[in-house]
Amino acid sequence: MKVDPGAMGRATVKIAFLALVLFIIFGPLSSLAIWSVAEKWYWPYALPQQVGLFYWGRVLGSDLMRSLQLGFFIATVVTMLTLLCTVPVGYALARFDVLFKSVIMMLFLLPQAFPQLPVFANAAVLLYKFDLGATIPGVVLIHMVGSLVYAVWIMTAVFKSIPVEMEEAAINLGASRIRAFLSIALPLAVPGIVASSLLVFLYSLDEFTGTLLIGAPFVVTLPVFMYNASMGYELQVASITALLLMIPGMVLLVLLERYLKAEYLSMFGRI
Amino acid sequence: MVKVALDNVSKSYGKVRALHETTLELEPGALTAILGPSGCGKTTLLRSIAGFIKVDSGRICFDGRDVTELPPQERDTAMVFQNYALWPHMTVFDNVAYGLKLKKVPASEVRRRVMDALELVEMVDILGVEGIESRKPPELSGGQQQRVALARALVVQPKVLLLDEPLSNLDAKVRQRVRVEIRRLQKRVRITTIHVTHDQEEALSIADSVVVMDKGKVIQVGSPQEIYRRPQSAFVAEFLGSSNVLTGQLCRADQTISVGGIKLSCATAAEGKATVVFRADEARLAGEEAQVQGNVVVFQGEVEETLFVGSAFRHFVKIGTELVMVDSPESSPFRRVKVVVPREKVQIYPLEG
Amino acid sequence: MRRLENAFWFTFAVPTVGIVLVLFFAPFLYSAFGSFQSKSGQLTLDNYALVARLYTKDVLYTVGIAAFSLAIVLFIGILLCGYLRVYGNKLVEFLFKIPLFVPFVVVGHAMRVFLAPHGILNSMVAQIGLINLDNPPSLAYSWLGISLALAWKNMAMAVLLILGAFRSVHETYLEAARNFGAGAIRQTLDVLLPMSASSLAVASVLMFTSMLASFSIPLMIGGGKGAQMTMIDVYYRITYQGDYGAANALGVVSYLLASGAAIYYLRTVTRK
Known part of the structure; x- marks a missing residue:
């Protein structure tokens, strides 16, 4: 099997495309997951300072x-x-x-x-x-x-x-x-x-x-x-x-x- | 004129082997018919040559140039599809011009070449210049669509023309006519042409050379006459026409074969079962009492049914446990008959394995 | 006997048709009549005058958002489905079905936290330094946020319908084009798109009307001030002011907007 020089490039494009699709679909949904475990989250932190299942227990x-x-x-x-x-x-x-x-x-x-x-x-x-x-x-x-x-x-x-x-x-x-x-x-x-x-x-x-x-x-x-x-x-x-x-x-x-x-x-x- | 060569080409779909180690050389400028029952791999073969299918192994060469890995558009092949695949939203002109436009051919030349191609398939007289520019494929008859599809393939001046059962969607009458036209056209343009069909009559009448396929393998290659007269296997004999296939028992010791209650002398190195084949129209019937002379094979049998099939009466004759067909111009008056076949018309094929 | 059988089937049809008649068509007609009535029950055009005065801008805003979302959905949908039709990609196809099964309210809420000034999207974009979080742009609570949320939710439907239409184009039409060197984009634009134009038109009409009538998504990510989607206006008019006359007039306007599309849709569906 020959190694196609274009194959690497095509694979990269394919992975980038898949990543974009995953971001489009799961980006908005991921914020739900993050918020559901955020016990403390104040601006300007990109992610919650304190993570835990406290709210899950309370909600359930x-x-x-x-x-x-x-x-x-x-x-x-x-x-x-x-x-x-x-x-x-x-x-x-x-x-x-x-x-x-x-x-x-x-x-x-x-x-x-x-x-x-x-x-x-x-x-x-x-x-x-x-x-x-x-x-x-x-x-x-x-x-x-x-x-x-x-x-x-x-x-x-x-x-x-x-x-x-x-x-x-x-x-x-x-x-x-x-x-x-x-x-x-x-x-x-x-x-x-x-x-x-x-x-x-x-x-x-x-x-x-x-x-x-x-x-x-x-x-x-x-x-x-x-x-x-x-x-x-x-x-x-x-x-x-x-x-x-x-x-x-x-x-x-x-x-x-x-x-x-x-x-x-x-x-x-x-x- | 390009020579198309396949070298050990294989293609499987899951467990189904569509092409099995196919090796084949097609004469430049000739029309080769690929003949076989549905599912024999003939369409896979055609589409592999076109580049729509990536083969698993083996090489496909055009004039010695390896095209196995090339995408369809770099192979200089053009295909005419079974359903023509003329785009219904484009006019006849746009359909034919499409390939040239993608090749960025200047507009004036596009026009000239489109008209030339349509002239070649004799569509200019039928539709007129205005019709070509305004009519769309669904408004045309099947035969006309067929010609437009041919023009669309020919306009790009392909090195190899591929025809995928192009006549199967036409009425029997139109088919006869278009068959002749394709033959004439191909002789004129002399493009190496591959014509896939399951219709043996079509293959024999149109082609310079016939390739018979079965179960992904090439069974026999030859001129139409060779294939018809000297089939090299029971499958080809049976597929090519109204042939009778009987099972016989070979005996090496006395160099004979037992079939249908008689023994024939037969030079054989093999032992065991063999297939005995003769054509319905090469046998004749004689009364039970008749004296038969010459180098012939004679079976005893009983006529079970007689059907009038237009060109002849077809008799179904029971020989032992097997049923054979015999065509003759007159209905046989006898019930108990002799089936007489010239010895040289009886083919014997030892069964493999 | 024959009559008895007919009676049998008819028994089941009564509640089915009844519920739809009483709870859809009666209120539908009632809202149409109600729009011409004042609070005291007199016939009047005041409600429409009010709607024209207060809500003309909102109606245009709604049509604009629906059109913009539809443009996004069609643009991405056509290219994506062309890719999926020509090359095939089971995973991507599956992923794009997900939004269909996410409830509207969840989409509204997810987009609200995703597109908020300090939401996930801005945080991520800020990480690569494109925006400054001290003065973040807010997509939520804006027309763009609503459009993106609507587009996200409708993309699944679009992919389903467009891909369905593209799949019904026989492979040989594409191969005939590929034979001449047409790539995926050419095959999509020259063959797939024109050959499925009528299905695409129906799909567009469906999505456009559903976007015009969208309620829960703008309810959750629309802004408190400025222009509103018409369904929000109808809701507020009823819940906060109890003004059914004006709400119904606005409702009738929304029926009219949808009906152009609806007539076209009905004609195509019933023709089959």
């Missing part, structure tokens, strides 16, 4: 744990309800000429294209009228607006990708439509359903705008908790919370990496 014994539990509870409920609603609807939209099909599809597209905040602010007024303001059901409902819109599209795509002939073969042999759905389409859709429920779960866990408008001050999930801490200049507390908030997303990213479908994610990026 605080309200944060309650917010964490609450967030997981809400996310679980939202995911289950969303699945229950969207699996049949996605199937119907993929398979049948449902009445007003294009209108329904449009209905589930528009929320993705318009700003959420002004809408949610008015939805909050509505929810308060029904005594759902600052309650867990209220927050679940507002999370479901976003997750339904997103999940209907994924489910429709999932069922569209399953060849209709598979079910027709079953119906041809005497199965009813519903039986064909339960024994053929549903099992084949499982990977797509799992992927989308993970994404819905994460969406609910990370949702901020709706939770802030409807949940405050009694329903405080982790993102709202972090926002309060950051605004109160409790930078250590906020940074630790931020790190905790990132964990589910990172786990999911690694999990999905193998069968990550771009079209599912592209919608996720917006909400």
Whole structure:
């Protein structure tokens, strides 16, 4: 094997490029890690003078744990309800000429294209009228607006990708439509359903705008908790919370990496 | 005119050996067809010559110059792709001119050479100058796209022209015509041309020389007539046409081979299984009782099925446990038949190992 | 039988459509009507007059920031995806997916401490002597900070969408160009970009509207004074002044800004 004189140069460029990418991606995130262990950090020092896990101990014994539990509870409920609603609807939209099909599809597209905040602010007024303001059901409902819109599209795509002939073969042999759905389409859709429920779960866990408008001050999930801490200049507390908030997303990213479908994610990026 | 030589070239994808110690010399100025079933390594061979694939070992030389490590653009090869790969957002003119623009050829010369190339493939008359400057590839027919793709390759005056199954996306009728045109064009420009195909008829009709490949290896090289008339292995014989392949048992002691219930004399130094091959159109059928004379091989069999295939009737005849095809102009009136093959048309290949 | 089956599927559609209708479309229409009502419920255009007087600058500021972020994202995204498409680099591709899974609030907070006057970025730049920390420039609490944070968060989406579009361009189109000596940049600009122009346009529209509507990021790193992103104005108008009329008028303006983009997006998506 000959030694290529250009190879060294190319390797250097490649390493420099990788370093730049690492800096762009992890630079902002690294400040969270540093702040989370900074017990004493005053200007003009570039790094904290005193490093330790003091704040971690304090935070983990605080309200944060309650917010964490609450967030997981809400996310679980939202995911289950969303699945229950969207699996049949996605199937119907993929398979049948449902009445007003294009209108329904449009209905589930528009929320993705318009700003959420002004809408949610008015939805909050509505929810308060029904005594759902600052309650867990209220927050679940507002999370479901976003997750339904997103999940209907994924489910429709999932069922569209399953060849209709598979079910027709079953119906041809005497199965009813519903039986064909339960024994053929549903099992084949499982990977797509799992992927989308993970994404819905994460969406609910990370949702901020709706939770802030409807949940405050009694329903405080982790993102709202972090926002309060950051605004109160409790930078250590906020940074630790931020790190905790990132964990589910990172786990999911690694999990999905193998069968990550771009079209599912592209919608996720917006909400 | 450039001589292309491959010396011990190997390429693997993981455990799959796409090219295995391939050594090959291609005549300058000739059209060489590389023929083989899909997955035989022919496309890998072509793309290695183009420089899109880095080979694992071995050397590729153009006129003695080692190009193995050179990137595609420094090899002076031009490729015509199976799907033509004409950029759909550029006009016909821009497509053809692209290579020249990258070479920083002055605009006036670009224009002249683009028009010359399109003239060569007879597209100027079809589209007109205006059409060339305004039409985009998706608006053209398959055959027209094919010509534009050829013009785009030829305009840079390559030393080696590479054709990757260029006819496979065309209708059967158009394919016949374009085949003739490619042949004529190649004779005119005399660029060393490598034409990859899985269509044996196309390879035989178009090429000066045919290379048959299987499982990453070159099986046989020769003129189309040689390849067709004297296949050197059962694989080539079978691949090149409607051939019958029977399994026989060689016997060194009495210099014979047992096949289909008969014994043939056969000079052999080997013992064990062998493949016996003859072509469907070189055998004929005779009634069970018929007297057959001459230096021929005769099998006894039963006609199981007769199909009309247009040019002939194809009989499927059961000989012992094996089924052979025999083509003849008339449907055989007999059920129990003799399959008669001239002795010199029966090829025997000892099985390796 | 047929009717029974239809009823079965319809049962599931009711809550799904119902929630979206009641909690998205009703408030959406309500905010539109509310923008034409005074506090006492009379029809009026006062809210819009107020918005024009107080928030014209903010609307322009918002559009400017979204456009600037989009420019950053597209510039880096196209070059990066061209590189990834031509040469491939699994690690870099994976790294650029990370921001997609970092919640908006976390991005806001991280950028706040990263870009602060004495934040990590300034500290690092000061180490190599480019700036003086006694008088540090502040990227956080400025339009540039918001733009960078938005660009960072949207870069993942951009890479996902652009790379997806680039990947759908068949390899032979690139090889045909490489055959003539086109390098990665030429292949990107001459072949990949024009051949995926329509997908890129949709991606740009998506990102532009989501940046216009961004709330949590500017909420965390926007400045207390000076121009604000419109969503922040809407939020403050409601929480601090309880002025739903003006907030809704501003909301309608933001719908209109998004709708140009939304119509284009809808047309492309529904055409399929």
